[in-house]
Amino acid sequence: MDKLKEESPLKEELLPLPGDYSRNELDDLLSGRFFPVIAVATMAAGFAVLEWLSFLLHEPRHPWLATIAAFLIGLGAFLYSKKVRKMAHNHRLGYEGEVFVGQILEGLRVKGIVPIHNVPCEIGGKRFNIDHVLVGPKGVFAVETKARKHIGTNESIDYKNGRLLIGKSYDSSNAIRQIKSNAKYLSDLLGYTGEKMWVYPVLLFPSWFVKPSATAAVENEHEILMLNPKAFGKWIDPRPDILRREQIDQVVMVISKYVHDEISKRDN
Numbered sequence: 001m002d003k004l005k006e007e008s009p010l011k012e013e014l015l016p017l018p019g020d021y022s023r024n025e026l027d028d029l030l031s032g033r034f035f036p037v038i039a040v041a042t043m044a045a046g047f048a049v050l051e052w053l054s055f056l057l058h059e060p061r062h063p064w065l066a067t068i069a070a071f072l073i074g075l076g077a078f079l080y081s082k083k084v085r086k087m088a089h090n091h092r093l094g095y096e097g098e099v100f101v102g103q104i105l106e107g108l109r110v111k112g113i114v115p116i117h118n119v120p121c122e123i124g125g126k127r128f129n130i131d132h133v134l135v136g137p138k139g140v141f142a143v144e145t146k147a148r149k150h151i152g153t154n155e156s157i158d159y160k161n162g163r164l165l166i167g168k169s170y171d172s173s174n175a176i177r178q179i180k181s182n183a184k185y186l187s188d189l190l191g192y193t194g195e196k197m198w199v200y201p202v203l204l205f206p207s208w209f210v211k212p213s214a215t216a217a218v219e220n221e222h223e224i225l226m227l228n229p230k231a232f233g234k235w236i237d238p239r240p241d242i243l244r245r246e247q248i249d250q251v252v253m254v255i256s257k258y259v260h261d262e263i264s265k266r267d268n
Contacts, residue, residue, distance in 0.1 A: 002071045020254055056096040097147025099129050100206050101229045102222040105132055108233060112136050112245075120262040121185050130182045134202075137241040140190070142209070143202045144231075150207070157205050157226070159214035166208075173247050176222055180204050186255075193254045195247075 098117075105115040113136030118129050132143035148166050155167040164171035183201035192197055203218075203226040210228050216225045227235060243251075 016069065047123040052099045093147045093149060097145045097206050099240065101143070101145045101204050102132060102165045105134060108134065108136070114248065116252070116255050116259065119186070119259055121182070125187070130186060133255060134250055135255070136186065137243055137248065138236050139200055139242050140186070140197060140251060141200045141202050142186050143178040143204060144175065144181065144182060146203060146205050147210065148205065155208070157208050157214055159217045175203055176218070176224060177225060180222065189258060190251065190254060194255055195251055200225065200266070
């Protein structure tokens with residue numbers, strides 16, 4: 001990998017694609033947790049088989065001890081892998097949601113809107129990312145994708161008692177607080193570079209019907225736009241232009257440079 005990097009004629013890191021952050025987390029989860037546990041369980045089972053073969057061949061062995069050890073290791077591996085598989089499923093769902101939304105947002109380029117995906121961020125040593133940033137005549141938007149599986153039929157996104165209601169369950173991910181924090185981070189970042197401006201926080205729920213009353217309540221109470229991603233284009237069309245072309249180019253350049261620098265810093 002290092003050799004390929006040294007030989008590459010490209011002098012800058014490539015900008016991330018939609019879903020890169022979630023895909024990398026999924027890869028790390030499988031390679032760092034799932035596969036090693038399966039390998040240990042397989043070796044334990046193999047050791048037990050060898051013990052039994054030696055026992056049947058009348059060599060002095062302790063197959064029952066090896067079998068018990070293999071069983072306990074296998075049981076632990078099964079329970080742990082079940083937990084990891086659930087985590088992997090959630091990462092996979094998040095990845096697919098980000099890619100789906102990213103493809104929709106890419107279609108906004110015809111409206112003069114520039115999407116930038118997976119903007120890396122860090123506060124106090126804690127790393128996170130902004131799924132998508134949109135820069136265009138209508139302003140700057142920080143977009144968070146929330147892909148959630150459906151449990152029943154006719155489910156929707158609602159807002160009750162000051163909390164998001166996803167289907168029949170209240171949101172446990174603090175999505176509202178997360179996207180407000182992400183938008184503030186981006187606004188502060190632009191401010192440090194002399195491009196301070198309001199960043200509009202956006203929550204998108206792919207494949208979900210978002211009740212108009214919930215959209216209105218969240219926007220009025222938190223100044224957050226909450227929609228199905230397919231409705232975003234129609235929502236943004238009637239908004240007035242607030243950025244000139246040169247401002248858009250400047251903001252895109254600032255964010256792109258920041259992403260390049262962050263990726264290079266993390267790779268070193």
